[in-house]
Amino acid sequence: MDNLPAALLNLSLTGYVVGAVAGLLFLRAEKLANVFTFACASLASLCGVVSSVMALVTGAAAANQSVQLLPSLIPYIQFTIRVDPLSAFFLLIVSLLGFALSTYSLGYAKGFFGRKNVGLLGAFFNALLLATVLTFVADNIWLFLIAWELMALTAYCLVSFDHEEPETRKAGVLYFIMSHIDAGCVILGFLLLFQASGDYSFASLHDIGAQMSSGKRDAAFLLFLIGFGIKAGIVPLHIWLPVAHPVAPSNVSALMSGVIIKTGIYGLTRVLFDFLGTPPLWWGVTVLTVGTISAVLGVLYALMEHDLKRLLAYHSIENIGIILMGLGAALMFLNTGHTVLAALALIAGLYHTINHASFKGLLFLGAGAVLHATHTRNMEEMGGLIKRMPQTAFFFLIGAVAISALPPLNGFVSEWLTYQALLQGFGTTDSLMRLIFPLSGAMLALTGALAAACFVKAFGITFLAQPRSKHAEQAHEVSASMRFGMGVLTAACVVLGLFPTQFVQLLDPLTQQLTGQQISAQLSLANGLVLTSLTEKSGTVSTLGISLMFVCLLPIPFGLWLVFARNSKTRRGPTWDCGQRGLTPQMEYTATGFSKPIRMIFKALFRPRRDVQREYEFSPYFATTIRFESHVEEVFERRIYQPLQILILRVSRQIRALQAGSIHAYLLYIFVTLLLLLLVFAR
């Protein structure tokens, strides 16, 4: 069976189509729609997982063939797909997450029964997965752009699913505008590439940068960086992300944060490593700098949030930044000809890509479960959920530890690889530019530590202590299918964390394709127990070993209990309340309070504003009511986007004069344009 991966992929695509059509057929029968659409999606994505793993294991040759998906009726527009290692890797990400999300949705969508149309949700969900898969496997500019647009449109429909809320409609429109700016940039970029190649197939674009003039190449780089950067959510093009991701249904938020923004990463990797040839130094420096800035600012803004899903959305910006740090370093190494190091940095970036998909997907599903149970996204109204939703709390905790880059889970492994790539980058050049490596490493450390602070807040305020509202008090554990979906991603976080050397073997064909090096053997030591950074001398780590160490050292405290504490008793008592009569939830630390020191320390960035209104009868110290408001300035919205918006509106008002509504004027415009074109081109 040579073509099993391809057959499975076709099966998977068919599954999504069937799911989407079924959703539309069962618009009136919500229970049927729920079961049918999400079952189709989970089976389809399971096929996708198997197909992509097989494609990666069997290596480049077997799967690396162009397949015609549909007969093309129009010349140039070929519907061809090809699963090369890079596509296979991203196919694995989307399918893995798709599987977890679809099973989760089986339970989650029940919350919409009688309220919203589940058939529509399922149809769009399948269509979005289909479009994303097509984006990853398209082998032709046309198919890629069609899939890209289909993805943007279906995602728009899903973001606006709760369109009764004005906030959601606004978010949807913003997402729509931004994704079309990005599509515009990507189309322009591909036009530049097409100009050099004369062919639309991706195969003809390989290394096309070598045939382009450096000016066009740089222009293409910038267009792709902006276009794909908007999709990925890099700072300062991120403004749509924290607005659009939270308002979507949580399964869709997870899909968007886990996979859809990764299409930007896929696009950048494809274009920069496959198409544009050996990069100039400043490309790598730009990508690395943009990544570093996105990482730090993303996490800082996340800390200011007390809306659980917005907080997670800001963390997506942070993690995209970390991924770009790996990719940027890889570009710099390619420039200096250090292909082995480039492979290491690329592995770091792509490893973080799949890690982020798994833990961010998990966290969004956890947030969805919390939202399902408490009907609020506001962390200040949660608390104590660990007792009411113990399994969800456990899953969320694993996700929080993983995203905070703490050993022994997967976030730690990919950040460790990123650190190693950055550190070894210091020796690759003599120019002052090499300082960028350790400095961005230090910023990565800041990011990691701030992320830990943020997730102490997110987990601590949401799940620990006393419930802060009636809703939180009456919360209940979510259904089995939702817990299963979270469990799948939890397992992914643990496996990717404990078995890194086995996983990087899957990436060998990929680095072979993009950098010409296979380094998984060099990264593995002691039968794969220990992960190295290329050599044993330059650095080693073993997450599995660390976990085993924990297990082996655990008898020490238990031994101490046996020796000393045999007669000691444990009893439950109230928390110390300074002699007051009992603690109330109002006395607990709040999410806003938790991040106050950070807000004060970085006040130059946040420009916090607070507004306190007190009403009192005798003395201001005995207030009858207090109203407290605290705001953080959204720097990018106010300093960049608002002036830009005002400018655009002003210019359009001027242009409006041209559009007078008179058909004679329009005929005149057409005539003048035609004349001008003839003068310019008809020689």
Add this chain to the structure above:
Amino acid sequence: MNLDLPSILAQTASLLLMAPLLSGLIKNWKAKLQNRRGPRIWQPYFDVAKFLRKDMVISEHASWIFSATPYVVFLTALSAGLMVPMITARAPMSLFGGALALVGLLALGRFFLALGGLDPASAFGGMGSSREMTLSAIAEPAMMLAIFTVAIAAGSTNLSQIVLASQGPHWKFLDPSHALAFAAMFIVLLAETGRIPVDNPATHLELTMIHEAMLLEYSGRYLALIEWGASIKQLVLISLLANIFFPVGLAAEATPVAFGLGLLFFAAKLVVLAGAVVLVETTNAKLRLFRVPDLLSAAFILATLALVSTFLF
């Protein structure tokens, strides 16, 4: 890969046994410098033993996180300790992780400690967690940059390799980059171990507490475990500083004489560094919370200078 079981056991034992002694030494000397008699240097052992025997009261609001935290704090500090060279240059578990894993393990301990502070629903615990996570976040880049400086010089993030590389004729303490990195690391050490310009380990006023505020609800054997873990963490960080920047007198061969000598040198280095900590603690006042970032950014600048000076010299 062969595990050197005796050295693992020896290092585990010395981590467990020396950590309280170091804490006791610092407490005793601090008292002496303040014209007090102070507790005996053995006092921390008695404290741990006493806490272990006591009954525990656990808050009725607390969840299993509260009970898991002491184990995590203790085990992470201990595992981090097994990656640091102490008496010989080769740390027993150095293959399982180097400087980055050490920082990660300590961060894992802190993560859980902060959760443990939030769990009993007390405002003090939340305050402690918030401050601890904030300050550690600001200390982290300085610490990493200082580590990077030595790691780049040694071409490795593995602590044993770093020590081996800087041993012998290659030892260059007078090298500006090393000296500056040491200064940065020392400031970070003060912050990470909750020492005076940053936090006051002896305070009884909840509003000024950072580390202690997170422990307010802990009692009995859990408290013993956390306190012990904290002192192990302090030992780990001090020996990290001692052996990275002063890699002299480490046992080169596996003979009792060499080990004895190595132990002697190691103890001497610890005593000198502990003395430095005591001096800083007695001659400085605790900084206001929002002045601490200034101190830590000074550490960051020192570490950056350390890095830049690798160019110049």
